Amino acid sequence: MATDSTRLRRLLAEELGECCDADVEARIDELEELAATTPSDRERDLSALSALSDGTRHDIVRYLAAADGELCVCELSPLVDVSDSAVSHALSDLHDAGLVTRRKEGTWRHYDATARADRLLDALDDTRGER
Structure with missing residues (x-):
């Protein structure tokens, strides 16, 4: 999933106190898993x-x-x-x-x-x- 992660990085930095690339990648992985497990017949x-x-x-x-x-x-x-x-x-x-x-x-x-x-x-x- 290609995305501009600037805002996500800011959110994570605010929540975690600091944020690195691994934090952003981990959160994106969690979000992609959520999307994959959400049933939908749009x-x-x-x-x-x-x-x-x-x-x-x-x-x-x-x-x-x-x-x-x-x-x-x-x-x-x-x-x-x-x-x-x-x-x-x-x-x-x-x-x-x-x-x-x-x-x-x-x-x-x-x-x-x-x-x-x-x-x-x-x-x-x-x-x-x-x-």
């Missing part, structure tokens, strides 16, 4: 967070998580006050992000929140002390 995480950043999609996931079972587009449209087409588009984005499941039955599509969506909503609620 694309999936950002996709899920991006999907929740839109008000309509956020509301839809909340309604699906709170519902007792699946809901159809025609049941969600009155709740979010947008067209069936806009709801369908939002649901497609949520499905692509792994936050809703969909099941087709005849001409109807039924949607439900995934366990990941439930956990994300729980985490958001926990940070506000709700739920």
Whole structure:
């Protein structure tokens, strides 16, 4: 990892009283180990967070998580006050992000929140002390 270590050197010198190249290298090694052991699927995480950043999609996931079972587009449209087409588009984005499941039955599509969506909503609620 190529980096300008000037600020890190200053931090270590302040914390340790003095700092040499070996101290900087040791700390960089520790930080690289931290990065290597930190689980991350950046694309999936950002996709899920991006999907929740839109008000309509956020509301839809909340309604699906709170519902007792699946809901159809025609049941969600009155709740979010947008067209069936806009709801369908939002649901497609949520499905692509792994936050809703969909099941087709005849001409109807039924949607439900995934366990990941439930956990994300729980985490958001926990940070506000709700739920």
